[in-house]
Amino acid sequence: MLWCKCQGAGAINVSFLQPSPNSSSQKTLNANTSASNRTVSSLIMPFPFVLPTTSAFSFSSSVSCDSHPSLPLSASTYRGVVRDALKKHKRLPPSSQTANLSTVISSLESYLPYLIAIDAGLSNQPVSNETVNTVLESTPSISWRPTLSGDLVPGRERPRVNINSLEYEIYFTLSSLGFSHVLMARAALQPLYSTTQDFQGTQERTTIMTTATKYLLEAASIYDYAATRSEQVIGNPPCVDVSPATLRALASLCHAEATLLAVLKDDPYPAAVAQDRNKNDKEWMFKAPDVPKVRAHLYARLCLAASEHAAKASALCQSARAGPSGVSSGFLRYLEDLRRTSRAKACRFFGIDAELGGETAEGIAWARAGLHELGIEVKDAKKGLSLSRTMKGFHEKREDRRVDKETTWGADAGKLEETRILELLDAKWSKINDTMNTRPIPPINALINKMPSGREIHTIKPYQVPTLDRDVLEAMRAPPEQGENVGGEFSSDDETLVEGSTTRSSYY
Known part of the structure; x- marks a missing residue:
């Protein structure tokens, strides 16, 4: 209901009659406004990767180092820490895995x-300007459980793959580290999408976005x-997870x-959608989301x-093969x-840019072009009950529950x-145009065909490969104080025992 109040010479103040603070309508208004404030970003989320797991392995069984005798033992020790960290992470519930990611990253x-130092020694490459003489005495036998190869059968895990080269051990380790950084980005972004946590202000959202971008x-x-x-x-990879095409993708x-x-850091429209879902919100009548014309085009x-x-990533993954197995359909989707x-x-x-320039009809065409890109047919708005609208609301609520439980939310890429x-x-622009x-x-189609090329904002910096300090290398010139004993230890899957075990592990 509108009411007008005269103030002075012809001044008119138009406002809405406000219900009593204790009335049911005001309580509904407060509840809906609170709900709309919590949903402020569209669900463009990094993919919910699953960390791989690995078996136990002793470098001393395959590698010797005359210049630094303690290097194989030290590498085995740190690899054991990685194996235990991955095993622990797999056993944790989804809500607790986020807190364990920093431990996984630190162990990797x-x-x-140490792994790079052994590989450099095998290739006659210096490490911190020192010569490391490592010799491959026997073919290593290491197993990893991939997480992107093939489709996951319900109730079963993907089969392990055996690798006989330290080069693929490096790829699996680097891939696990990359997965962990992506999951850290997801963890940083999670407060923006939760429906149970407090509303994040502009400064908090900027900090969250910056942190997530750094991890990505x-x-x-x-x-x-x-x-x-x-x-x-040269040669075929043991699985598609560590194939060149997949890593590039x-x-x-x-x-x-x-x-x-x-x-997304400066996109105001997800919040506008949240307000639109609030039936009692009237702010749209006074203020529209502000996007400068030049910035909209950018x-x-x-x-x-x-x-x-x-x-590019999709094309590379579709071409990636390792034997009969390809990339999982969920990741391709x-x-x-x-x-x-x-x-x-x-x-x-582009539609916002056109509408700001007074071309509302062109803005409508751009909005419908966007729906066409999503594979959605534009239909006339209908009132009353609708099965499709009911199912849409069900999917939205299910996604909200996934966010709060920190499971595989945002898997539709927004x-x-x-x-x-x-x-x-x-709907808004059509009403104005009509x-x-x-x-x-x-x-x-004419608009889609004239879209320009993309513009980059980030440059991928070269990865700084970690190397051992000279002091650490000097300390490993001494012979090891004790031999390695990894026999009988569980793999990081904790499903089977590695060679030398005398007891049987329970299935996990």
């Missing part, structure tokens, strides 16, 4: 210098280094997600760059959804949330 970063760019650097290194190896994926975060080109990176969502976002910002935004803009401008809506 501590192990890598670090993961991209790791995958880029691993891919460049693997492309120099993971670098492109992290680059795409980091680029989208640069857009955001569109950034989204197109993210789409190009996602398309995520890459395709990310590509579509990025292009839909670009269409949205497709659902971007659909909400485009439908909101399409009542005020009344201009014909141009065909969407």
Whole structure:
């Protein structure tokens, strides 16, 4: 209800009648407003990777080092820490795995210098300007359980793969480190999407986005280094997880997600969608989301760059093969959804740019072009009950529960949330065009064909490979004080025992 109050000479103040603070309508208004404030970002989320696990392995059984006799033992010790960290992480419930990620990253970063030193010694490469003489006395036998190869059968885990080269041990270790950084980015972003935590202010959101971007760019650097290194190896990889195409695809994926975060940091429309879902919210009548015209065009080109990176990752993963197995269909579906969502976002910002310039009809066409990119048919708005609308609400509530439980939320790459935004803009601009401008809506194919190329905002820096300090190398010139004993220890899967065991492990 509107009421007008005269103030002075002809001044009119238009406001809404406010219900009593204790009335049911005011309580509903407060509850809905609180709910809308909590949903402030679209669910563009890094993929919920699962960390691989590995078996026990003694470097002394395959490698000797005359110049630094303690190097194989030290490498085995740090590898054992990695194996235990991965085993513990796998056993933890999803809500507790986030707190364990820092331990996993620390163990991997501590192990890598020793692994790189042994590999450098085998290749006659200096380590910290020192010569390391390592000799491969027998073929190593190490097993890893991949997490991207093939489709997961319910109730069963993916089969292990045996590797007989330390080079693939490096790739699995680097890949695990990259996965951990991506999961840290997810953990940093989680407060933005939770429906039970407090609303994050502008400064808090900026800090969260910056932190997540740092993790994603670090993961991209790791995958880029691993891919460049693997492309120099002749032979077939043991599984698709460590194939050159997959590693290169993971670098492109992290680059795409980091680029989208640069857009999401200043994107006001997800909050507008949350307000639109609040039936009692009237702020849209006074204030629309503010996106400067120049910045809207820039955001569109950034989204197109993210789409190009996602398309590259998708093409590489589809071509990646290791024997009969390829990349899992769930991961391929995520890459395709990310590509579509990025292009839909670009269409949205082009539409905003057109609407700011007074071309509302063109803005409508861009919004519908975005829905077309998402594979959604534009339909007339209907009132009353609808099965599709009911199912959509069910999926939204299920996604909210996944966020709060910290499980595999955001696995649709933000497709659902971007659909909400485009439908909101399409309905709003169509109402304006029908009542005020009344201009014909141009065909969407012509707009899609004239989209420009993407624009980069991030540069992937070279990965700084960790190396051993000279003091550590000097200390390992002394012979080891005791021999290794890894016989009878469980693998990090804790399903079977490695060779030398006398008892049987329970299935995990």
